[in-house]
Amino acid sequence: MATPRPFSRYEFTIAWRYLRARRAEGGVSVMTWISLIGIALGVMALIATLAVRAGFRAEFVDTILGANAHTTVYMAPQRITNEFTDDLYVVPGRIADYDAMAAKLAQVPGVIRTAPVVRGQVMATANDSSNVAEVFGISLNDLKEMPRIVDAATSVGSLEDFDRGIAIGSGIARELAVGLGDKIRLIAPEGARTAIGTTPRVKAYEVTYIFSAGRYDIDRTRIYMPMAEAQSYFNREGVADEIEVFVVDPEKVDDWTLPLLAAAGEGAQVWNWRDSSGSFLAALDMEDDVMFVILSVLVLIASMNITSGLIMLVKNKGRDIGILRTMGLTEGAVLRVFFLCGAFTGVIGTIAGVFLGVLLALNVDSIMAALNALTGGGAWQPEVRGIYRLPAELRAWDIFRAVALSLFLSFVVTIFPARRAARMNPVEALRYE
Structure with a gap:
């Protein structure tokens, strides 16, 4: 059976x-x-x-990736000795020929685009309120490439008016109680150079665009300013502080560190988004x-x-x-x-x-x-x-x-x-x- x-x-x-x-x-x-x-x-x-x-x-x-660079190339600080007093002091690294360096970095395989940037810290004030903010000097075309900034569903205003004003985060707008067309004063410690030294620079700017990047810390501290105006405001005439680089696969951004350093040349350093948020x-x-x-x-x-x-x-x-x-x-x-x-x-x-x-x-x-x-x-x-x-x-x-x-x-x-x-x-x- x-x-x-x-x-x-x-x-x-x-x-x-x-x-x-x-x-x-x-x-x-x-x-x-x-x-x-x-x-x-x-x-x-x-x-x-x-x-x-x-x-x-x-x-x-x-x-993070929608409002920040995947990786950033900047120059190492330089140590300079005063020829009269022999004092040693450190000068922040600047990129003089930033357009040429940006073009060279863009040729690295896997790099989508590059954007020269001027950065600075300011105090933003309006309506008897104040807030610490970080200013990014950037061109209009480069700003339009940031998806979290240009999202029409979460922003107010038009980027076409960016060249005559500034773009601020929704958190700053809320804390300073300002809207489109209002003006806020920016106070920078590195201001005008005079015979008695450097005095803080104070200047008022019109708010032409308000964005929400989806991150509380960015919306509360981020301000975008036209590149030329930022160079003038922060005494960076003819130079940039860093070059933002965007790659095809941000999750593997470490793979581009050595190629970018080789393309940037001697004295260059790289800082990517994993370095800041990796922990x-x-x-x-x-x-x-x-x-x-x-x-x-x-x-x-x-x-x-x-x-x-x-x-x-x-x-x-x-x-x-x-x-x-x-x-x-x-x-x-x-x-x-x-x-x-x-x-x-x-x-x-x-x-x-x-x-x-x-x-x-x-x-x-x-x-x-x-x-x-x-x-x-x-x-x-x-x-x-x-x-x-x-x-x-x-x-x-x-x-x-x-x-x-x-x-x-x-x-x-x-x-x-x-x-x-x-x-x-x-x-x-x-x-x-």
Whole structure:
């Protein structure tokens, strides 16, 4: 007589019948529901957490790259000795022939574009309010290439008026209570040179454009000024402070460090976006790993309920096991029947968890908005976290990891009670029946 193949239809039928049995029939439906709900909640929490962490990182990086250079080339400071006093002092590095250097850097393979920039610190004042700001002197064409700055959905005004005024962040506009057409005074410590020394430079500028880059720190401190005006205002006539470089793959920006240094020549230095935010991104990656481990423990705890339920099921179905064995079922068939009982719970719980996790991840922004409304804005503070909202990014790899972990743990924990059922002696099982 031919032996039925493993996982035959009758094994699935028996397992499904045991799984749906009422307690009066010797089933453990309550324990099954507890296991199923626990696994579903664990998988939901795992998927939602991974999606939020991925979304947070993506939004954080996007706000950096959308309003900043991928990497910056500048000249090292120079040490100069006063020929009269022999005093040694340091002069900040400047780029004299910045257009030629920008063109040379643009020829490096993988470089999309370059932009000479003048930078300076100022005090911005208006309406009896003041704010520290960082001024970027840049050409209009280069400013138009920054996606987070020129986004029409988050900006006010027209960049075509940039040459006759300045562009400021929404945070500065809010703190100084200014709008389009208003004027703000900029006070720079490196001002006009006179016979008695350098005096602070004070000049008023019209606000012609207000942007929101999506990062609290940028919107609160960033001002853009036409390149020629910035050179005059900061005493940088004919020079630039640095050259911003944009590459095809910002995530691998370190690959361009040596080629850019070679193209820039002696005395050049490079500072990329990973140098300034690398520690924070490393902390996010470590937090992702820690959260995955912690939530994996929760899924394991939920899966252990399957073991408890199966042990009770094996105990209640001792008589059935004895009958099945006397009818010709092998130990392997019995093991597979009870393995399928636990596997059904794990699979159904995992599917439910994936559905709930995806649903939660897709609506996390609305949920956080509701929590912010209930708590008066305390649930998400942009000044602490840097970005204005909590995004979520569902990635196939994260969902696969959550599903694989849940199914693996669910299958593993069923082996012990299933083996116990398979090794049950049918004579002992039927002796007192």
